[in-house]
Amino acid sequence: MPEHPRPTAPEEDRTLSPHTGCTRAHWEATADRMLAAALRYATPGQALIDLPGPPSKSGVRSDGLEGFARTFLLAALRTAGASGKDPHGFLERYNSGIARGTRTPGRDDAESWPVIGHHGIHGQPMVESASVALALRLTTPWTWDTMPAADQDRLEQWLRGALRHTPAPNNWYLFPLTVAGFLESVGRGDAETRRGIERGLDLLDGWYQGQGWYSDGDGRSFDHYNGWALHLYPMLHAHLAGDRALLDHLGPRLREFLDGFTLLFDANGAPIHHGRSLAYRFAAGASVALGALTGMTPLAPGVTRRVLSGALRHFLDRGALTADGVLSLGWYGPHEATLQRYSGPGSPYWASKGFLALLLPPGDPVWTATEEKAPAEGPDRALALRAPGLLIQTTGRDGLARLHNHGSYKLDSREPERAPGNPLYARLAYSTRTGPTSAANTPDNHIALQARGTRSARVRINPLAAGPDWLASSHRPVFPEGGPVLPSARIESLTLARGRFELRVHRTVGVPAGTPIHHSGWAVAASPEAAPAEAEQRAEIRLDGPEVTSQLLGLYGWQTQRTVRAPQGTAYGPWALVPELTGTVEENPAGTVFAALASLTGEPGASRLAGQATAEVSGLTVTVRWADGARTVVDFGDGGPTVTTDRTAAGDPA
Incomplete structure (x- = not known):
């Protein structure tokens, strides 16, 4: 398939966005640039994206799935936010990759996806199954609904591996929840999917410590996973399912979390440098966008966009993307000490979650209100x-x-x-x-x-x-x-x-x-x-x-x-x-x-x-x-x- 041309950056708008100059068009152009760059490294059948860099402990094939799944989520947010408009044909390539990757899972060839195993035993694909499932749920009319029945069946069987294997004892339990939520949304729910959702929500309640904060599993692990995983997956599931009871249960926690968390974004846009997986960078803003999307936020629309665009611009201005548009392994540029053993070349693309605000329509106040100061720019x-x-x-x-x-x-x-x-x-x-x-x-x-x-x-x-x-x-x-x-x-x-x-x-x-x-x-x-x-x-x-x-x-x-x-x-x-x-x-x-x-x-x-x-x-x-x-x-x-x-x-x- 032909390579995509590099998108042109829009002009700054210092009237609408006096602090960052960024508008929705900048977010769309950045997503397009990141996707075009990543897809240059796709395998011929489009099933894996083998980005350059040292492999993670899970191995090259798992890393290739990671590159596919996490950029697919970005493509889904970009396309769903544009009501299905896909001028660069991104979804066509991901549809082809899904069909090829799930044809013979586990086979040692150039395209087959690894099967989903238990945590510690080929478990990394379970993480990626959540990105695949969420992307499919956001783009069902243009992805799932266009697939032949046989491809749907194979994809479902691959995804169900997340429901049948043991996750890590932390936020990983929300990956089967996300997979189950998608399967139920397309009429393929059953007792197994219901158990996956109920188990995840029950554990989530057990991890809730108060003031909007969840521990990442048993113990006292509090970090960015609170926002970009523990709030994100269940709240987005509730929002997409129209589950008002679940939104009313979880939503006040998100609102209270954001009241303090949004203080942890610098006036220069940087999120707090604390905890693991910092290579995800502007994914730190995912919970801020989630609050606006679900109506569970203490922030005015202009403040929401200020925080989100500030974080995006902070990293783009400091070289987080390489010269050819690939998101590097590190903070600004490559930085080994920022990484964990599970970090591979595709890992940084969990930053895709930071683009969640694209699900808000162009006329939403988050995009049309004048930017206001960030919370950290207020009184001490x-x-x-x-x-x-x-x-x-x-x-x-x-x-x-x-x-x-x-x-x-x-x-x-x-x-x-x-x-x-x-x-x-x-x-x-x-x-x-x-x-x-x-x-x-x-x-x-x-x-x-x-x-x-x-x-x-x-x-x-x-x-x-x-x-x-x-x-x-x-x-x-x-x-x-x-x-x-x-x-x-x-x-x-x-x-x-x-x-x-x-x-x-x-x-x-x-x-x-x-x-x-x-x-x-x-x-x-x-x-x-x-x-x-x-x-x-x-x-x-x-x-x-x-x-x-x-x-x-x-x-x-x-x-x-x-x-x-x-x-x-x-x-x-x-x-x-x-x-x-x-x-x-x-x-x-x-x-x-x-x-x-x-x-x-x-x-x-x-x-x-x-x-x-x-x-x-x-x-x-x-x-x-x-x-x-x-x-x-x-x-x-x-x-x-x-x-x-x-x-x-x-x-x-x-």
């Missing part, structure tokens, strides 16, 4: 989400968003804790303009003990307490295998957000006196020349990067400070610097408490932290006096930490 906010253990902090002057983690970790309840931990979950804080350092480098935003020359990791995070602008948690310091063990030791950590400032207080429990303790701040992607000389370093560490300034100041308990090099860099640059404080645990109660003031800002010429706050400690009570006259008292009593703030004399803290 500190929002403590007790259920997932996440503290959101935004500052309107620079539009930067930060996420302080006191409750999310990626670890099955049956798994042991192992160092070094997952950098995408184990850090104390994440932002929209910084990324975590590699597991092989000094960790940013970390608290660690040192014993026998090795440092501890933070793996399983246990929420302790919360207030309107603060959260606290504890963890057991874990050392590398074969390293030291500190019986009954733990570290309690507390973060309080105030304007651009972060008060970070830690307490050690059961840690031997004389043990070194280290605390790091925000990593900054920078050049080696930006590292201050050791002799020039003062009590306050300041690191100026191209877009942000990181500052860290010890308030109590810290004895030395330095800047550490992270030569593997972050997703934001190939080389980075990390500020670090070091102290020593002492015998007396006050010697087990450590306090610091941190800041990450995009404002140029940020003022020094010195003088913004002072701290004194009596026993296990920390009293912090702010420059504006306010006073914060942190008490690490036996019942868990408590915080009181006297704002009587407080003004603007920033």
Whole structure:
């Protein structure tokens, strides 16, 4: 089949979209460009799309199905949103691929799709079956309804493999739900499909933790999967099925989720850099579009489009697409540390979910309203989400968003804790303009003990307490295998957000006196020349990067400070610097408490932290006096930490 010409980018519209310049036409043109680029790598029979790049652990054939399924979803959103208009003939190629791929599933040839197996045993095709099923459901008149009966039967049998095998114990249970929803929508439902839907919904309710957040399976894994999977699949199923009862049950959760989640998009469009599968990038906006599509959103239409278009443009402007239009494996460009073992060349195309807003007709207010500011561009906010253990902090002057983690970790309840931990979950804080350092480098935003020359990791995070602008948690310091063990030791950590400032207080429990303790701040992607000389370093560490300034100041308990090099860099640059404080645990109660003031800002010429706050400690009570006259008292009593703030004399803290 002939290659598709590269679509021409529309002109910006700064009247309708003063913040991004993007309109619906830009979304359509981007979808067309991505599809045209991906389809150049289709097999002759169109059944697999073998995109360039290193294979995933599932192998090349599974990766080829992944490339097909995830781009098929993009083609479906593009076509369904245009009421079936398909000027580039994309669906014709996907129809051909489905017929060829399901003719002899499992055969070792150039076109046959792999069969769907159990998780861990050829299970990846189950993930892709959901994209195929959802795409078919969106395009039934132009795909399924045009297929010969024999092709429909073969396709159904392949899809039913998702209903007959065991998913991973997390969001994977929503893939059979999605497959079952499609089969029922085309009159092929039965007891097996009903069980698939009921099982998924029952598990979903069990994973719901409150405040709009689901854990990704048992445990406390909270990340972007909450939006682009756990809300998306069941809510979209309810919407397409016209199931009002299910929409009324799940919809308020989505609305509450979006009320906080949309703060985690930077004024520059970037979503928060936290959790796994970040190569999906602007799929982070899928739940924002879903809220508008189902009427379950707290956002005005102009705000919805601002968030969605901001995220899309953020990545397009920074090179997420290669020169030939392929979505790369990484964040901006290729970045190995961003990936997981299951990431293959087709994996990034779950970003297709970010195009969900195309299902809204061109006349919908999301497309016709004038863009408004993003939520992060409003007043400074500190929002403590007790259920997932996440503290959101935004500052309107620079539009930067930060996420302080006191409750999310990626670890099955049956798994042991192992160092070094997952950098995408184990850090104390994440932002929209910084990324975590590699597991092989000094960790940013970390608290660690040192014993026998090795440092501890933070793996399983246990929420302790919360207030309107603060959260606290504890963890057991874990050392590398074969390293030291500190019986009954733990570290309690507390973060309080105030304007651009972060008060970070830690307490050690059961840690031997004389043990070194280290605390790091925000990593900054920078050049080696930006590292201050050791002799020039003062009590306050300041690191100026191209877009942000990181500052860290010890308030109590810290004895030395330095800047550490992270030569593997972050997703934001190939080389980075990390500020670090070091102290020593002492015998007396006050010697087990450590306090610091941190800041990450995009404002140029940020003022020094010195003088913004002072701290004194009596026993296990920390009293912090702010420059504006306010006073914060942190008490690490036996019942868990408590915080009181006297704002009587407080003004603007920033």
